[in-house]
Amino acid sequence: MTxxxxxxxxxxxxxxxxxxxxxxxxxxLELDDAVRLRDAxxxxxxxLLEGFFSTDExxxxxxxxxxxxxxxxxxLQMLKxxxxxxxxxxxxxxNTGMNRLGFFDHEAATLAAELDQDHxxxxxxxHFACSEEDHPLxxxxxxxxxxxxxxxxxxxxxxxxxxxxxxxxxxxxxxxRPGVALYGANPLPGRPxxxxxxxxxxxxxxxxxxxxAGATVGYSATWTARRPTRLxxxxxxxxxxxxxGASASDIKTGADAIVxxxxxxxxxxxxxxxxVVDVTDVEETRVSRGDLVTLLGEGIGVDDLAARAGTxxxxxxxxxxxxxxxxxxx
Numbered sequence: 215m216t217x218x219x220x221x222x223x224x225x226x227x228x229x230x231x232x233x234x235x236x237x238x239x240x241x242x243l244e245l246d247d248a249v250r251l252r253d254a255x256x257x258x259x260x261x262l263l264e265g266f267f268s269t270d271e272x273x274x275x276x277x278x279x280x281x282x283x284x285x286x287x288x289x290l291q292m293l294k295x296x297x298x299x300x301x302x303x304x305x306x307x308x309n310t311g312m313n314r315l316g317f318f319d320h321e322a323a324t325l326a327a328e329l330d331q332d333h334x335x336x337x338x339x340x341h342f343a344c345s346e347e348d349h350p351l352x353x354x355x356x357x358x359x360x361x362x363x364x365x366x367x368x369x370x371x372x373x374x375x376x377x378x379x380x381x382x383x384x385x386x387x388x389x390x391r392p393g394v395a396l397y398g399a400n401p402l403p404g405r406p407x408x409x410x411x412x413x414x415x416x417x418x419x420x421x422x423x424x425x426x427a428g429a430t431v432g433y434s435a436t437w438t439a440r441r442p443t444r445l446x447x448x449x450x451x452x453x454x455x456x457x458x459g460a461s462a463s464d465i466k467t468g469a470d471a472i473v474x475x476x477x478x479x480x481x482x483x484x485x486x487x488x489x490v491v492d493v494t495d496v497e498e499t500r501v502s503r504g505d506l507v508t509l510l511g512e513g514i515g516v517d518d519l520a521a522r523a524g525t526x527x528x529x530x531x532x533x534x535x536x537x538x539x540x541x542x543x544x
Contacts, residue, residue: 245271245280252278261305269295276300281336283307285315290328303336304329306366310340310358310373311351319358326365337389338363338371345377345385346403356384363387376401380408399516399527407515413531414511415538417450417471417489419503431490432482436463443481444494446473448507451487455533456509458484459523469522472508474500 248260261281266272269292275282276296281303284290296302306325309316317325319340329335340359344351356373363371370388376395378385380402395401398411424444431437431445448471452458461483462468468480471491481492493501510519516527523530 245274248280249274249278252280259303265289266292268292272296272302273300276302279303281305285317287317290325301334303334305337305339306335308338308340308359308362310355310362312341312343314341316340319362322362322365335366335369338366338369339389340373342373342375342378342381342385345375345381346401352381352385356382359387360384394516394528394531397516397527397531399520399531403517407517411511411515413516415450415456415509415534416506416511417448417456417509419446419501419505419507420449420488421447421503422493422501423447430482432461433485434483436461437482438464439481441494443492444496444498444501445481446478446491446493446501446505446507448489448491449487450489450509451485453486453535454537455535456484456489457523457525457530457533459525460484460519467522469509469519470514472512472514474505475512477513478507 245262245266248262251260259281260278261283262275263283265283265285266275266289272292272295279302282289283305284293285307293302293304306329307316308319308322310319340355340362342352342355343349359371359373363369372389372391373387374381374385374390376392376399379390379392379395392401395409397413398407398409400407400409402408422444424442425431425439427439427441427443429439429443431439450456460469460480462480463482468484470477470479471489472478473491473493474496476496478491478493478496481490491507508514510516510530516530520527520530
């Protein structure tokens with residue numbers, strides 16, 4: 215899979231919203247989703263990133279002028295069922311070291327000869343395995359992909375994902391694929407983030423309460439108030455994709471929230487539908503039932519939240535569920 219695939223639900227939902235098309239982001243991108251976009255008037259290229267799974271899908275793919283990712287010999291065999299007048303744009307994926315999807319790089323010459331007569335190859339691509347770090351495999355993949363492209367003269371190539379863009383200019387080719395970085399996550403772990411944040415996440419306070427020092431909060435009583443504490447209960451939980459790993463305890467700092475402009479720590483475990491925030495240090499008159507608190511944004515970045523949850527920004531973003539009201543800003 216490529217970063218395009220990792221963020222396919224997000225990108226399709228954005229696109230569907232722009233064209234006023236209902237879209238179920240709980241489903242993977244399948245042919246039906248692409249057809250709905252085409253029927254709604256979206257005329258530009260639509261790429262089926264996971265390719266296709268049966269010959270039954272091919273006539274509709276050709277009819278709607280969808281491009282397809284081809285990464286397996288089984289797909290090549292199925293493509294032979296298409297009549298000559300029904301050519302489709304083929305995006306060829308090669309495995310240069312990830313060992314996930316794609317043809318082996320040593321198969322490039324054979325595939326170039328076989329496909330040249332049958333279908334229009336729109337792009338040749340591969341995917342870095344270690345581009346976010348200084349790893350010897352990076353140079354090997356750059357060299358392997360350069361050799362692959364030598365068998366497809368005049369056809370655009372794509373290798374660089376988010377982190378790959380910042381490796382070396384020779385990784386860029388004709389098309390780069392900035393996926394998670396477009397949402398503000400850092401493509402350069404351990405270094406300053408060159409991207410601006412674009413995603414914010416908010417939850418509403420449903421109750422406030424005061425507890426004495428020594429009282430506990432949440433399931434299994436893992437968090438203990440060290441002082442008289444004021445709490446704000448917020449209607450977001452792991453059912454919304456706010457990761458349970460962001461929980462706070464007496465031995466672990468959890469995620470933060472911005473309440474009335476101040477950064478405040480979570481108290482206790484993330485529940486299915488609720489989290490609890492310690493708002494003791496916020497002026498009491500500035501915290502009320504119905505107020506929105508910020509869980510992403512105002513200085514809390516995707517990677518900040520990911521670090522507190524013990525994961526990566528990809529998981530934070532792709533976990534956000536359907537129960538949020540989404541607002542799209544151009």
